[in-house]
Amino acid sequence: MSQGRPVRLQKFLAEAGLGSRRRCEELIEAGRVHVQGEIAVLGMTIDPDRDPVTVDGLPVVTEEKEYWLLNKPAGILSAASDARGRKIVVDCVPARGRVFPVGRLDLDSTGLMVLTNDGDLANRLLHPRHHVEKEYVVVVRGLVTEETARKLRSGVDLDDGPTAPAQVTVISRSQPRSSRLQTTLTVVLHEGRKRQVRRMFEAVGHRVVSLHRRRFDGLTDEGLALGEARPLSTTEIERLRRAAR
Numbered sequence: 001m002s003q004g005r006p007v008r009l010q011k012f013l014a015e016a017g018l019g020s021r022r023r024c025e026e027l028i029e030a031g032r033v034h035v036q037g038e039i040a041v042l043g044m045t046i047d048p049d050r051d052p053v054t055v056d057g058l059p060v061v062t063e064e065k066e067y068w069l070l071n072k073p074a075g076i077l078s079a080a081s082d083a084r085g086r087k088i089v090v091d092c093v094p095a096r097g098r099v100f101p102v103g104r105l106d107l108d109s110t111g112l113m114v115l116t117n118d119g120d121l122a123n124r125l126l127h128p129r130h131h132v133e134k135e136y137v138v139v140v141r142g143l144v145t146e147e148t149a150r151k152l153r154s155g156v157d158l159d160d161g162p163t164a165p166a167q168v169t170v171i172s173r174s175q176p177r178s179s180r181l182q183t184t185l186t187v188v189l190h191e192g193r194k195r196q197v198r199r200m201f202e203a204v205g206h207r208v209v210s211l212h213r214r215r216f217d218g219l220t221d222e223g224l225a226l227g228e229a230r231p232l233s234t235t236e237i238e239r240l241r242r243a244a245r
Contacts, residue, residue: 010088014119016062019100021123032056063097067232068115071224078104090112093229103192111213112221124244131190132243135215136197140206144170144183148204154204163200164191182209217243
């Protein structure tokens, strides 16, 4: 936490564990943040030692940083809260304080997620300019030809713009009993758009049957069963910080 000198309010909130930098900006824009009893405005700076800050009327308290790795099972929502009372990823992590997921996985997708209250690190890990790799094992319906794989590698047009080049490798092709032909692939991305992998395959005519994130930068799911979580080691945390510089 930056102390003893002026700091941007959204950075202060992120470092205090209120979410990513963008999420904290949304809290400010919604009028939910007050500084010295006055409604805060986006872009203002504060002195963390002197300026009391509240969110929804509750004081912002600096928390000890926590870093967790979760192997998310299907059916768990990638969120820190849910108004409908569905099970969320933070329920799967025995954190001492409040943590939030770094990025998202679809409800039906499985795999690795980092959860933390270090908002500044989370913001950097999510920014595409840092090229933090995520690797997925994807099973799709139909035969993915080498020509189709080349299209995915070079980038495909989605409704929010073309995707960046990706690493796409065909692992196997099979035809399960009483089912259509399926192709299993690995996909490595640096981006993290909403439902990106599923939309990429839909754009080339294939529906995703299953999707599992098995690697987040240098973190892998080896030894971590679905539904299990563990704290990151000091070495792993430092590696993530290096990746996000």
